[in-house]
Amino acid sequence: MEFALSEEQQELAATVRSLLAKRADPRVERYDAELWRTLCEQIGVASLAIPEEHGGFGASSFETSVVLEELGRHLVPSPLLSSVVTAEALLAGADDDAKARLLPRIAAGEVAALVDGDGPTLDGDLASIVVAVTDDGLFEVEGPETAWVPTMDQTIRLATVSGGTRTRIGDGPAARGRARLVGAVGCAALASGLAARALEMTVAYSRERVQFGRPIGSFQALKHRMADLLVLSEMSRSASWAASYAVATHAEDAEQLAHVAKSYCCDALSTIAGETIQLHGGIAITWEHDAHLVFKRAHALGRLFGSSREHRALVTL
Amino acid sequence: MEFALSEEQQELAATVRSLLAKRADPRVERYDAELWRTLCEQIGVASLAIPEEHGGFGASSFETSVVLEELGRHLVPSPLLSSVVTAEALLAGADDDAKARLLPRIAAGEVAALVDGDGPTLDGDLASIVVAVTDDGLFEVEGPETAWVPTMDQTIRLATVSGGTRTRIGDGPAARGRARLVGAVGCAALASGLAARALEMTVAYSRERVQFGRPIGSFQALKHRMADLLVLSEMSRSASWAASYAVATHAEDAEQLAHVAKSYCCDALSTIAGETIQLHGGIAITWEHDAHLVFKRAHALGRLFGSSREHRALVTL
Amino acid sequence: MNLDLSESELAFRDEARTWLAANVPPEPLPSMDTAEGFAAHQEWERRLADARWSVVSWPREYHGRGASLVEWVLFEEEYYRAGSPGRVSQNGIFLLSPILFEHGTKEQQDRFLPSMATGEQIWAQCWSEPEAGSDLASLRSTARRDDERGGWVLNGQKTWSSRATYAHWGFGLFRSDPEAQRHHGLTYFLFPLDADGVTVRPIAQLDGEAGFAEVFFEDVFVPDADVLGAPGDGWRVAMSTAGNERGLSLRSPGRFCAAADRLVDLHRERGGFDDAVVDAWIKAQAYRLYTWGTVTKLRDGGPTSDGVGAAGSVNKVFWSELDIALHETALDILGPEAEVESRWLDGYTFALSGPIYAGTNEIQRNIVAERILGLPREGRG
């Protein structure tokens, strides 16, 4: 029992964090390809969860979640979530040939997307590897038509994917089950990182902003609201870690914990983001300030890979 | 359009209030028979909603709600709610003979109870007039067996009623529909009065209680919480008045407004009562202080004549 | 207690309903925070004014109908229920006009009210400053006396000025006595936004449009004729505006009842979230009922010095939180689709600013706690 990041995991987080601190720009169009290349080449973020035999680093999807938490914290658009979801779907459902062919490309940083159902697909129009999952199987899709779907949060990119040539490469339900789990805990990790960041922003702002002759962060009513946010943020991180760990180790309670983490972290983030707006006041509703980016991304994360309500309904009691 | 108490109604409220200020004791066993007699003889509270032809005062059930609001405010146990519910059930469903026989007795202050379904009946073991309503009709019940049901809130008395001789005296569904409406808005009136009282208690306590060298009511976090309670209390009163008026005048929107008022006022009171406990601190959980009486009665009112959830489900959208 | 409408009130309501049904544009106008939309909204104001619906509560001589408060609330209910456009003239007709009626000279009233009623002149409010958001008393923009020209010279910066990007005139407080502290020595000015020395810089908002602007003043001359109320008396003059903005006028219940009705429609179409929908609907009703109580009080007793301002704070806290809850429920019902641009999404980003502008809800809660509940003030530095 060691409910904490190992030294290696701490180092991974620190490396990603210091790179992002220098390079992250939440306002880029799509994602920053240069930054993505650095993350893949220098840190190998896309290869963490992929076994060595397929050109990966051979760690686990927990390590990917460690990176996602940092990406969440820096509000930076990135294809990592769709990449790990697709890789895990392939690992769970694809035949050996497809794994051998596709996983090394994902590990090397090619953008991958997984089409699951009729809704828009995460990073669907940016991916060079497109895989679709249905009740009947897992399919590689070549030459699909894609169209970007403009959404409130532009850092989480959605696109419709249709047409193209479909080749069956494995089992549908197994791949889908895995993808949904990994997607849910990936969102939880993004959410818990963003929650911590939003609270930091808010605390920093409230210490600086002076009204009625004192920093607004000294007003007790606001202090207590921020204290409540800290509780939410701390609980989020532990829920996210536990779920990512359980999913990475294929533990018995992985599904339950994934539902717990996705619903708890996204609900918590939604509260924190709303308070971030309110506690920043007027400045929060301008383009120039990041507060609205927090809010929009919180909103988008709440809907990606199943809403809190849906996950709550899936908890088996 | 005059959304305010008329002069007569204000006078009624003031008379009841000054009497209760002198005489109300929330800790009596059952209800204070002496006080009830005074309320009936001097002010005629039991006769307000009963037409003059049946020995009543010929005002309306709105006036009864004005009195209930004051009874709620003073936390005083009283058989007025069961009395007006039974009287209105008789007015809506009973045949002329039964009305002529029973209403004058209720107007004069005899305690009446209405049995509706299998659950315990309000004031069932104190009533000398017992009426039962079923799908098949309205019945006068003589010589029933009754048993007090111990509940958390002992100011709202419940008892099981069974057996006895039943004589059919009128239409069931009409009586039941009316009784439920009047019961719901009666609860809303009790709740809105109690909400105002609880907030007054809390504000007064917070101005007196000194911690860390200042009255706790000067701490901003607590001030803001009390401000939120004031909003709830004010909204409650207007919802309660509007619903009681609509029910009293048999307005088209009476049912909708009754659902609005019962659910809004009881939810608001539940929040206010919880905060009353929390803002009073340790003293709130002792017998000596009234705070726990507020809480218990809030809880009981929330369940009497249908829960908020049930009333929300009945709103026709 | 009497919740029935009189014959004449019913007739008034029916007339409004009929006219709106025939005249409200079937498609939403473009956003009033774009040049095109601003013009379209001005045109709509013109049509309202032609039929005498733009300022129903004003006297007839200024394009109004002398409508009672009850009639005004009824009109607002009908207005929003009909899905009518937002009021591009709201800063003028809701915030400034009550002050012009109370503190303005006859000359000022005659000069400004008619073009306000027709939408020909649109007014922007210039309250906040970068270092004085909620704390209006700490304003730093200055007015220097210029006896020679018979007026004042304004310098400084205002921000969160709604409509200022396209509006014609502005109003706001400036510190005319540099020695005075906080609430003292402020003067209430009216000024054209194309005056020499005025620069307007739009602020891009969440929805990408420029509903707000910063306004810079560099030696802007304002003649004495454009001072509202007495010099140095600006705080007292302005407070009635603040009360109005927070209170009854700007957020008539009609708006929320209409939004709740739209939410119910959405729910009927798609289902889900029953509890939250009913809850929002119930709260909109509670707000409507509470407003009738306030209307009665205002009509019978008239606004008292503190009473209405503080009751306005109760309103403000309630409607701004209701507005957010209502939109959140709509987005929940829309599910993943909620992320895609829609009228609900626009409404949501607007609702978010509700607790912030027109006196943050924190300020409102202070007002409720201190003025209504009588809780002790804190030291405020």
Add this chain to the structure above:
Amino acid sequence: MNLDLSESELAFRDEARTWLAANVPPEPLPSMDTAEGFAAHQEWERRLADARWSVVSWPREYHGRGASLVEWVLFEEEYYRAGSPGRVSQNGIFLLSPILFEHGTKEQQDRFLPSMATGEQIWAQCWSEPEAGSDLASLRSTARRDDERGGWVLNGQKTWSSRATYAHWGFGLFRSDPEAQRHHGLTYFLFPLDADGVTVRPIAQLDGEAGFAEVFFEDVFVPDADVLGAPGDGWRVAMSTAGNERGLSLRSPGRFCAAADRLVDLHRERGGFDDAVVDAWIKAQAYRLYTWGTVTKLRDGGPTSDGVGAAGSVNKVFWSELDIALHETALDILGPEAEVESRWLDGYTFALSGPIYAGTNEIQRNIVAERILGLPREGRG
């Protein structure tokens, strides 16, 4: 990151589970706040102690098992899951014993710990005073030096003293230096509740029982041997207790997970309020997971001066609100039946006091805001 239990942890857990399954009384004991129930709970403590389960984390020489923190949390989970009785000895074993181990002399440890472990001596905490609820630093009860007899003379009044009605010994802070202010000049005393000059007056609670009492001190002599830590150093000595009471020890997640499980059972039986039930269950899980993180931190780094106290505040705010929500949902499910006496109703009245005792949640939020978030302190007079 590793959430798997070791072989020995699993074995420990299984042993506890087996013993509890065989020994937990099938029917709830009478309330420990009645004379009869107090005796029954003392008897239960005796049985626990005989099997070495009463103080698993203590060293073996004092009836413990030298269990690790992880094992302690596992034991607590099993304990509550098995529906075991409340711990009548909790003030002693959870609040006082950590201080005795840290600040007590060997003589004190040998004198007090064994009878605490067996439940023979039950301890009451005497913290609050009528004018010092949350604000412990404003205590007024005094200790006067008595050099002749070699000890101190206590005077004053304590209140909200849990278990004091039937307990044997008490512990609390008294002002030993009348010149000192606030946190200074306080001394930590241990005293028998049947000492000359001590009067215990039960306080009737919401549930009609006397779980709390007032304790009056009139010239009560306490020898130097019963001073815990150095005279005048009481605040520092006590703060570790306060941290413990608020934090990990008193509210192990096992308790809430077990309550959430009972709620799920109730829901399975009766249905309704699905969302709220799942929500409570999810929050109990989140609390459990958070605790594992705290346990890891404590084990690896040990408690830091501020770190654990403040983390304890996060715990306290969370569990006390969860406990209320959980019971409210149960009562909602019970519907009108909820009004009738039941285990849920009892639990509810107890949960209500959660945000109040052991440092109100307002105090906890101040601690979180100031010590963890680094927000500015307010002037506190």
